[in-house]
Amino acid sequence: xxxxxxxxxxxxxxxxxxxxxxxxxxxxxxxxxxxxxxxxxxxxxxxxxxxxxxxxxxxxxxxxxxxxxxxxxxxxxxxxxxxxxxxxxxxxxxxxxxxxxxxxxxxxxxxxxxxxxxxxxxxxxxxxxxxxxxxxxxxxxxxxxxxxxxxxxxxxxxxxxxxxxxxxxxxxxxxxxxxxxxxxxxxxxxxxxxxxxxxxxxxxxxxxxxxxxxxxxxxxxxxxxxxxxxxxxxxxxxxxxxxxxxxxxxxxxxxxxxxxxxxxxxxxxxxxxxxxxxxxxxxxxxxxxxxxxxxxxxxxxxxxxxxxxxxxxxxxxxxxxxxxxxxxxxxxxxxxxxxxxxxxxxxxxxxxxxxxxxxxxxxxxxxxxxxxxxxxxxxxxxxxxxxxxxxxxxxxxxxxxxxxxxxxxxxxxxxxxxxxxxxxxxxxxxxxxxxxxxxxxxxxxxxxxxxxxxxxxxxxxxxxxxxxxxxxxxxxxxxxxxxxxxxxxxxxxxxxxxxxxxxxxxxxxxxxxxxxxxxxxxxxxxxxxxxxxxxxxxxxxxxxxxxxx
RNA sequence: GAUCCCGUAGCUCAAUUGGAUAGAGCAACAGCCUUCUAAGCUGUAGGUUCCGCGUUCGAUUCGCGGCGGGAUCACCA
Numbered sequence: 001x002x003x004x005x006x007x008x009x010x011x012x013x014x015x016x017x018x019x020x021x022x023x024x025x026x027x028x029x030x031x032x033x034x035x036x037x038x039x040x041x042x043x044x045x046x047x048x049x050x051x052x053x054x055x056x057x058x059x060x061x062x063x064x065x066x067x068x069x070x071x072x073x074x075x076x077x078x079x080x081x082x083x084x085x086x087x088x089x090x091x092x093x094x095x096x097x098x099x100x101x102x103x104x105x106x107x108x109x110x111x112x113x114x115x116x117x118x119x120x121x122x123x124x125x126x127x128x129x130x131x132x133x134x135x136x137x138x139x140x141x142x143x144x145x146x147x148x149x150x151x152x153x154x155x156x157x158x159x160x161x162x163x164x165x166x167x168x169x170x171x172x173x174x175x176x177x178x179x180x181x182x183x184x185x186x187x188x189x190x191x192x193x194x195x196x197x198x199x200x201x202x203x204x205x206x207x208x209x210x211x212x213x214x215x216x217x218x219x220x221x222x223x224x225x226x227x228x229x230x231x232x233x234x235x236x237x238x239x240x241x242x243x244x245x246x247x248x249x250x251x252x253x254x255x256x257x258x259x260x261x262x263x264x265x266x267x268x269x270x271x272x273x274x275x276x277x278x279x280x281x282x283x284x285x286x287x288x289x290x291x292x293x294x295x296x297x298x299x300x301x302x303x304x305x306x307x308x309x310x311x312x313x314x315x316x317x318x319x320x321x322x323x324x325x326x327x328x329x330x331x332x333x334x335x336x337x338x339x340x341x342x343x344x345x346x347x348x349x350x351x352x353x354x355x356x357x358x359x360x361x362x363x364x365x366x367x368x369x370x371x372x373x374x375x376x377x378x379x380x381x382x383x384x385x386x387x388x389x390x391x392x393x394x395x396x397x398x399x400x401x402x403x404x405x406x407x408x409x410x411x412x413x414x415x416x417x418x419x420x421x422x423x424x425x426x427x428x429x430x431x432x433x434x435x436x437x438x439x440x441x442x443x444x445x446x447x448x449x450x451x452x453x454x455x456x457x458x459x460x461x462x463x464x465x466x467x468x469x470x471x472x473x474x475x476x477x478x479x480x481x482x483x484x485x486x487x488x489x490x491x492x493x494x495x496x497x498x499x500x501x502x503x504x505x506x507x508x509x510x511x512x513x514x515x516x517x518x519x520x521x522x523x524x525x526x527x528x529x530x531x532x533x534x535x536x537x538x539x540x541x542x543x544x545x546x547x548x549x
Numbered sequence: 550g551a552u553c554c555c556g557u558a559g560c561u562c563a564a565u566u567g568g569a570u571a572g573a574g575c576a577a578c579a580g581c582c583u584u585c586u587a588a589g590c591u592g593u594a595g596g597u598u599c600c601g602c603g604u605u606c607g608a609u610u611c612g613c614g615g616c617g618g619g620a621u622c623a624c625c626a
Contacts, residue, residue, distance in 0.1 A: 027565055029572080039568070042606070052606080077569045078606060123626070165626065190625095279624055290551060290622085297624040304626050329620045332553055358554060359620065363561095400562065403554060405619065407561060412575085416588070419575060427588050435585050475565095482565075494563060497573075508581095508590045527585095549588070 001085060001093055001474065002036065004069070009040065012062045018055070019047050027475075034074065034082035035471060041079040052079025087467050091458045094470040097529040101448055105480045105536050108150035110322075115151040116315050117143050119326035120238065120245070121158040124230035125169045127196055128237050128381040131328075131360045134406060136381070137397035137542070138357055139326045140243050141489040144540045149484040151322065155244070158311060160251040161227050163301070168192065169230075170223035174215075176201035177222070181210050194378050200229050237382050241390060242542050251307050259310045260302055263345070264295070272344050287340040305334065309341035316347045323352045324487075329359055355487050357402040365411040388413035394542045395422040399493040421497060425534065426546055428500035432531045433547040435512050439524050442513075451525055460522045465506040469526060472502045473533045480540070489541075496537045503530050 002025055009023045021043050025036045041056035048055055056075040063073050071086040097104050119139030122128060128136070139155075146153050160166075172191040176198050179185055187193070204212070204225055212221060238244070254260050264280065267273040272283050278298030282305065285292050295306040315323050327335065335354050343349045362369035362379070369379060385393050392413040399421065400406045412419060436446040445454040461467065475495070483491050512523040538545045 026568070028569075029564075030570065033569070037568085042568090045606085080569070125626095160626070163626080277624080281624095294624045299624075301624085303624065308626095329554065331621085331626090333621050334626090336552090356554075356620095361619095404562075405555070409561075412561090420588080421574070423588050424574090427586080431586055431589080433586095438585055479565090486566075490563085491565085494573085501573090504589055505591095507585080511585065513585045549586075 001089070002478075005036065005083065008063065009038065009059065012059055013040070013044070015062070016058055018044050028082065033076060033080070034072065034084040036083045036085075037080050038083075039080060041075075041081060045079065055079065056081050085471070087462050088459065090467050090470050090474070091461050093474055094526075094529060095458070097473060097532055098448065098452060098525070101532050102536070104532055105476045105540075106148050107477060107481060109481050109484070110146070110150040113151050113321050114319055115146055115153045115322040115324065116156055116318070116320040117146065117153055117324045117326075118156045118158055120234075120243075122234060123160050123165060124227045124234065125165050126192060126194055126230060127233055127378065130362060130379045130381050130384040130408075133381050133384060133393055133408075134357055134360050134397045135326055135328060136238065136241060136243055137394055138355070138402065138489060140241065140394075140542055141398050141492070141540060142324065142326070142355070142484075142487055144542070145480065145484040145487075145489060145492075146324075148480050148540060151484075154246050154320070156247045156249055157245040158249045158251065160304075160307075162252055162255075166223055166227065167219070169226045170219035172197050173200050173204070173222040173226050174212075174219050177204055178213060180205055181213065183213075196230075196233075197226075200226055203229070237380075237385075240382070240385055241394060249311070251311070254307050254310045254314070259314060260306055263306060263310045263313065263341075266345060267295075267341075270344060282337065282341065284337055284340065287336070289336065289340075293337055305337050305341070308334065308338045309345070312338060312342045312352065313345055313347065316342075316351075321351060324355065325352070326355045326357070329356055332356055353487065355402060358405045360397075360406045360408055362408045362410060365409070369410065384410070391426070391543045392420070392422050395425075395493065398489045398541065401488060401490050421493070422543065423549075425496050425500045425538070425543075427549055428503050429531060429534045429538070429545045430547060430549040431507065432503070432527045432534075435527055436524065436531070438513055439520070444521060444524055446524055446528065448528070451528060454521060456521050456525050457518050458522060458525070460519045461526065463506075463510055465502075465509045466523070466526055469502045469506045469530065472499055473529055476533050476537070492537060492540060496534060496541075499530065499533055499537070 005025070006023050010020075013020065013023070021040055023038060023040050025038050028034060028037045041059065042052045044055050045052035053075055056079050060073050060075060060081060063070065065071070065073055067086045067088055069086055069089050070083055072082075072084040074082045076082050100106075117139060120128075120132070120136055122132065143153050143155055168188065168190060169192060171188055172193075175185050175187055175191065179187075180198070180201050191197075204222070215221065264273065267282065272286075273280050273295065274283070275281070279294045280296035281292045282295045283292055293305060294303055296302050312323065335356070339349045339352060339354075342352070388396075388410060396408055396413050397406070413422075416423060440446045445451045461470070479491065479495050483489055506526070510523065512520065512527060514520055535545045
């Protein structure tokens with residue numbers, strides 16, 4: 001609806017021989033200010049040397065006002081031009097919702113941009129804890145948003161199954177194994193203390209008995225078993241949330257194919273590294289950091305920075321035009337080093353978008369839920385899903401902007417009542433489904449093909465609540481785009497809540513099922529359109545839409 | 550001490566990315582079901598947007614300086 005208005009205004013500005021400016025629209029906060037507003041007059045006022053209201057007046061005079069397009073055009077405040085669309089125009093536009101149905105909201109905005117989305121990337125040393133949920137769902141929804149806006153998305157999980165932490169995992173399992181067999185061994189200070197380690201040990205005993213007690217230094221069986229066990233669990237948890245990665249990228253391939261070495265050599269050539277105290281240091285200070293960083297330890301093992309740099313270079317080499325990483329705030333320190341390293345290798349780091357989300361705290365009503373990684377009683381993501389359900393988990397983790405700390409109220413998420421925002425949204429969907437069921441019993445067209453064939457008289461839709469609802473629904477495609485380009489999934493939850501609210505108001509004010517058959521059919525169509533938008537939005541959010549509640 | 554994020558109603562958070570009178574939910578109060586799902590709707594009350602200065606037609610939003618909270622500052626990942 002914006003496009004036409006944009007065209008008209010641009011040509012009017014040219015006709016009036018004003019300097020050309022980009023015409024931008026906003027949706028006014030206050031309903032009295034119309035459906036759309038523009039500040040072009042104020043932008044032009046400076047260069048034209050006239051009062052903005054006068055400039056606005058000269059533009060407005062050239063705009064037609066009728067019931068086919070604009071029902072009103074007004075100048076307000078310091079020089080805003082406010083537009084209100086005619087009901088007919090809104091209704092005509094809304095038909096595209098039916099035509100596009102499942103695809104309503106999709107676009108090829110990004111023109112099939114090859115995109116890599118990396119997230120979760122937890123190493124297979126344990127289970128996903130509840131706090132991981134934010135990252136899991138953010139990535140899921142951002143991936144969906146990117147796909148809906150014309151990105152070809154490769155969903156990727158980067159992991160490391162070598163090094164210190166894996167040795168610690170093997171040791172931890174081994175000690176539990178021996179303890180379960182009756183040995184009185186002290187546990188590792190820095191070992192993984194979670195109960196799952198004991199579970200793994202018990203499984204190994206069931207399979208192997210005590211035959212591995214005297215393996216000596218070679219704990220590779222325990223390591224491999226532990227890794228596979230953890231990965232299986234992690235993937236199972238992700239699957240419960242419908243999360244599926246296309247690529248599991250093993251850090252080890254960066255070593256085995258020589259990519260790590262290659263990076264160090266190139267850094268050396270460019271004098272970006274130097275040797276000191278037996279280690280190799282990256283000149284982070286020449287990129288503005290407060291101190292240089294070790295990238296190869298004196299033991300010869302790289303620190304995490306080096307493989308991270310090599311990995312990001314590989315993403316570029318694999319042909320990705322957009323590289324999205326999602327990290328928790330606890331990883332914030334590593335990001336500048338990695339980006340600087342990749343830049344030094346000659347890649348455009350503008351193509352790398354790093355999304356950092358703040359941490360999550362859990363409350364159960366008044367009570368604060370503690371969870372520590374090394375604590376035996378870890379509150380896992382599975383526990384959380386068991387407690388509040390998949391839909392609430394999916395919705396709650398994305399409903400706040402990534403920059404703020406998220407307080408997850410378990411009691412609220414669990415509550416099946418009006419307090420819970422997930423139910424509010426799902427209730428609207430179920431309510432519509434119920435209306436459609438009733439209508440179907442009376443032989444009304446409620447399925448998409450039927451509605452499309454029906455001679456629905458859309459001009460019967462003129463009530464304020466009907467038009468408001470349709471306007472709201474028509475915002476959906478642009479909203480999806482905005483959420484995608486700004487990487488802000490929470491705005492989708494805000495929007496869907498508004499859709500539900502606008503629908504509930506419509507429902508309350510006007511009966512859908514009534515004696516006026518033609519009007520009833522038109523209103524059924526509005527219901528169907530609303531159902532489509534809620535369903536599409538929920539699909540992006542990975543939240544289900546029940547037909548009944 | 551340094552870097553990054555945050556500070557908005559009693560609580561949890563929005564605010565179309567610089568717009569007009571800062572909005573929702575919860576909590577509080579007052580109403581609405583013999584008719585399509587009351588898991589809903591309507592209304593009342595609640596604010597010096599942490600403080601100060603600056604940028605401009607216009608600041609919750611941008612800049613600088615404070616104050617407060619969180620995260621991170623390894624030859625751990």
